[in-house]
Amino acid sequence: MANCFLWTVYGVLKQESKIWATNGIGMAFGLFYFLRFIKFAPPKSPSFPGSISQHISGCLAVLAASAGVTILFQADEAAGIIGNLAVLFCIAMFGSPLASLTTVLKTKSAQSIPLPFTLATVVNCILWTVAGIFQMKDMKVYFPNILGLAFGLAQVALKLVFGDGRSRLEREQPLV
Amino acid sequence: MLIPTVARGLSVIQSSPAALFVRGGATASPAWVTFCANAAPIASMFIFFAVSVDIGGTQTSERERIDILTKERNLGCTCSPIQPLTKSSKTRMLDRSLYYHILL
Secondary structure, rough: OOOHHHHHHHHHHHHHHHHHHHHHHHHHHHHHHHHHHHOOOOOOOOOOOOOOOHHHHHHHHHHHHHHHHHHOOOOHHHHHHHHHHHHHHHHHHHHOOOHHHHHHHOOOOOOOOOOHHHHHHHHHHHHHHHHHHHOOOOOOHHHHHHHHHHHHHHHHHHHHHHHHOHHHHHOOOOOO | OHHHHHHHHHHHHHHHHHHHHHHHHOOOHHHHHHHHHHHHHHHHHHHHHHHHHHHHHHHHHHHHHHHHHHHHHHHHOOOOOOOOHHHHHHHHHHHHHHHHHOOO
């Protein structure tokens, strides 16, 4: 959501329709998913750092900061600052599935890694890397996608190494 | 603090020999480049749609978890807390990575 918002602003400032159109739609989807998610997720889940209201505040802060930068700076400068921020968020987003990395290593099972989604991310990163290098010639586009590709391939490797077998935790604690 | 550091890091990478090589060698077949550039937004859209499948899965897992807890309560079983149940721990794992993904 925050990432798509930043890329939408960046795309508008750079007048790159492929970036703003795609991420604008992504932002709308993200907002819808977030609203659906908070309906079902426990408000104080021990696995999340902070509360959902804190996360909403964080997203609003990103929105306010982007608006501030766009107003205060000239288009080129603003695009540079927002682009760098977007790169940071993009790297964090691509790395987010690695949050379950410790679980995979501990349980010796890659059940928590969704393979179709990971493969789709790998393909997506390849395409954006090619577009970023050869067509847009924009490092802010291809750099995070190369990293995303590396993260995606790391997850595929984990899936290949550990597979979807029953985890050690499941073997030790049967569901009865 | 963080943004200037990232900006500096990016400019260093941008002026690196590898980046210069990439820019210099960017004369590949335009047809496949155009194809990739046009396919990239479609691939992103596909991913945005694909998340909805995970959202559906989370909702189902959450309902399953609630069903298990309700059954336990009805049986008067108070000895097993939520944590040891495999389904609930699986739900939390799915929740976590998916939530970060949506939020970011």
